[in-house]
Amino acid sequence: MREGLPMRLLRAATVLFVVLWSGAPVALMVLSSFKPTTEIFAYPPALIFAPTLEHYRTLFEKWPDFLGTLFNSAAVAILSTLVTVAASVLAGYVYSRYRGTAIGASALFMVAIRLLPPIVIILPLFPATSLLQLNDTWAILVMLYATFFVSIGSMILKAYIDGIPTELDDAARIDGAGEMQTLLRIIVPLAAPGMVAAAVFVFVYAWNEYLFAFVFTTTDAKTAPIVISEMMGSLTGVDWGALFAAATVQLVPVTLFVIALQRFLVAGLTAGSVKG
Amino acid sequence: MRRFGAAQLLMLAPAQALLIAFIAIPSLYVFWLSFTESSYGTGTLFVGLANYEAIWQDDAFWRALVNTLLVINVIVYGELLISFLLAAVFVQGIPFRAVVLAIILMPYAISEVVAVAIWKFMLDPQIGSIARTLAALGLPDFDWATNPTQGLILVCLISIWLHLPFTFIIIYAAMLAVPKELYEAAKIDGASAAQRFRYVTLPGIAGAVLVALIFRYILSFRLFSEVWLLTAGGPARMTEVLAVYLYKQAFTYASFGMGAATGWIMVVVSGLVAALYVWLLHRQGFRKDA
Numbered sequence: 199m200r201e202g203l204p205m206r207l208l209r210a211a212t213v214l215f216v217v218l219w220s221g222a223p224v225a226l227m228v229l230s231s232f233k234p235t236t237e238i239f240a241y242p243p244a245l246i247f248a249p250t251l252e253h254y255r256t257l258f259e260k261w262p263d264f265l266g267t268l269f270n271s272a273a274v275a276i277l278s279t280l281v282t283v284a285a286s287v288l289a290g291y292v293y294s295r296y297r298g299t300a301i302g303a304s305a306l307f308m309v310a311i312r313l314l315p316p317i318v319i320i321l322p323l324f325p326a327t328s329l330l331q332l333n334d335t336w337a338i339l340v341m342l343y344a345t346f347f348v349s350i351g352s353m354i355l356k357a358y359i360d361g362i363p364t365e366l367d368d369a370a371r372i373d374g375a376g377e378m379q380t381l382l383r384i385i386v387p388l389a390a391p392g393m394v395a396a397a398v399f400v401f402v403y404a405w406n407e408y409l410f411a412f413v414f415t416t417t418d419a420k421t422a423p424i425v426i427s428e429m430m431g432s433l434t435g436v437d438w439g440a441l442f443a444a445a446t447v448q449l450v451p452v453t454l455f456v457i458a459l460q461r462f463l464v465a466g467l468t469a470g471s472v473k474g
Numbered sequence: 475m476r477r478f479g480a481a482q483l484l485m486l487a488p489a490q491a492l493l494i495a496f497i498a499i500p501s502l503y504v505f506w507l508s509f510t511e512s513s514y515g516t517g518t519l520f521v522g523l524a525n526y527e528a529i530w531q532d533d534a535f536w537r538a539l540v541n542t543l544l545v546i547n548v549i550v551y552g553e554l555l556i557s558f559l560l561a562a563v564f565v566q567g568i569p570f571r572a573v574v575l576a577i578i579l580m581p582y583a584i585s586e587v588v589a590v591a592i593w594k595f596m597l598d599p600q601i602g603s604i605a606r607t608l609a610a611l612g613l614p615d616f617d618w619a620t621n622p623t624q625g626l627i628l629v630c631l632i633s634i635w636l637h638l639p640f641t642f643i644i645i646y647a648a649m650l651a652v653p654k655e656l657y658e659a660a661k662i663d664g665a666s667a668a669q670r671f672r673y674v675t676l677p678g679i680a681g682a683v684l685v686a687l688i689f690r691y692i693l694s695f696r697l698f699s700e701v702w703l704l705t706a707g708g709p710a711r712m713t714e715v716l717a718v719y720l721y722k723q724a725f726t727y728a729s730f731g732m733g734a735a736t737g738w739i740m741v742v743v744s745g746l747v748a749a750l751y752v753w754l755l756h757r758q759g760f761r762k763d764a
Contacts, residue, residue: 406583441591
């Protein structure tokens with residue numbers, strides 16, 4: 199296709215603009231975490247500097263609980279991903295292969311109920327979890343994160359399982375496989391990309407979530423985003439170097455994860471949003 | 475297609491149990507709470523519609539409602555417009571496509587907390603590089619900490635930054651899915667580029683635009699963290715949105731009843747949006763079948 203120079207320049211400018219818009223803030227933060235304090239505040243920001251690890255040292259000295267909260271974040275994210283994907287495969291399989299009033303009602307309930315704003319349920323859950331001594335535990339966060347992603351997970355998996363020919367499960371059944379065997383041996387291996395797509399969504403959400411973690415955790419189950427928010431609101435003035443070091447440690451693994459699995463994310467977004 | 479039995483209901487049970495235990499029952503309880511007066515640790519007292527009346531007369535509520543509606547419209551349509559323009563450029567093919575897409579996706583992986591931190595830093599009047607660039611250009615200060623309008627503008631910016639990947643991917647994927655033959659046919663029939671966009675691209679992506687729009691409406695209605703971490707609703711409760719208003723009523727001002735009533739107002743509004751969503755999807759489905 200032939201096109202004029204102005205058109206090509208416009209296109210290049212658009213691409214450059216969006217790359218800067220999305221990428222520059224993250225790059226600035228990651229680079230600044232390795233800059234000596236004076237360089238962090240230099241204007242204009244320097245691209246070349248003598249890198250230092252002093253902010254990482256400060257971070258682990260002045261915020262010793264940060265490592266523990268990272269561990270909590272990882273544990274909660276992994277557990278809620280497992281719970282969500284397991285519950286979603288089961289439900290997605292039934293929605294894909296069975297029809298009936300109860301099934302339809304259950305699917306409608308699932309789609310409708312997740313539209314409730316999460317903040318609404320913290321009011322009754324806060325006293326209830328204190329009573330059950332679930333406050334400040336991994337369990338409460340895992341359950342809440344799974345709850346808010348089990349609907350989209352089920353819809354993504356239904357869409358994937360719809361694409362698996364029913365002849366395959368019929369053949370397994372003729373060979374004498376039970377329902378669970380069919381699901382585990384036939385459906386799960388073929389629906390694996392859908393499971394990964396659902397997993398990416400929950401994992402990223404659980405790793406980054408702020409509201410529930412802020413309300414339901416205090417010390418034992420505190421997650422990394424909460425520590426970062428505390429660093430930001432510090433009364434003695436913000437130590438930007440240490441804050442950027444913490445943010446970098448928190449964001450780099452999940453960003454690489456998302457970039458590595460981006461095709462699943464894209465597939466999940468299109469499957470879940472168009473059919474869900 | 476088979477008929478279901480007890481085994482299938484059991485397979486649905488884990489997902490349904492989570493939704494019932496953590497959303498359905500608590501939200502029904504909130505409904506009851508909204509007719510009572512209580513705060514953490516005290517007994518509850520039935521007060522009828524007093525909480526709803528108190529909210530009706532509370533200026534802070536109306537400001538939070540207006541702020542919410544303004545902010546979500548700016549966010550949702552801002553994202554949609556940017557996604558639209560970007561996708562239109564991207565479908566023509568761009569250099570370094572994989573790298574560019576990876577960079578555009580990046581904010582999807584970033585926590586709201588971290589996003590607020592970096593934008594706060596870049597726009598700090600004393601130390602922020604964007605703020606100092608604006609000053610160097612002779613532009614007036616971007617005074618988001620004391621000026622409520624500018625505070626809300628910053629909330630919108632951060633929110634668009636965080637959620638652009640979501641909207642963009644949906645729109646871009648839909649544009650890529652429009653069959654190439656349609657463009658060829660339109661070209662042969664003598665349609666100009668603008669006409670091809672109007673009569674081929676737009677109808678082809680209408681469904682995806684609708685889905686992105688409603689999804690983002692529902693999700694941005696929950697807006698809490700960006701406001702809470704940036705301004706906490708201040709100065710003088712001028713930048714609160716509904717979720718922040720609810721939280722403060724319940725936990726700062728110890729009025730669970732008013733918080734619960736706000737919650738139910740939010741439920742009703744989201745319910746209306748949800749009903750619209752289901753209705754539009756159904757209509758779309760019927761049209762496809764026809």
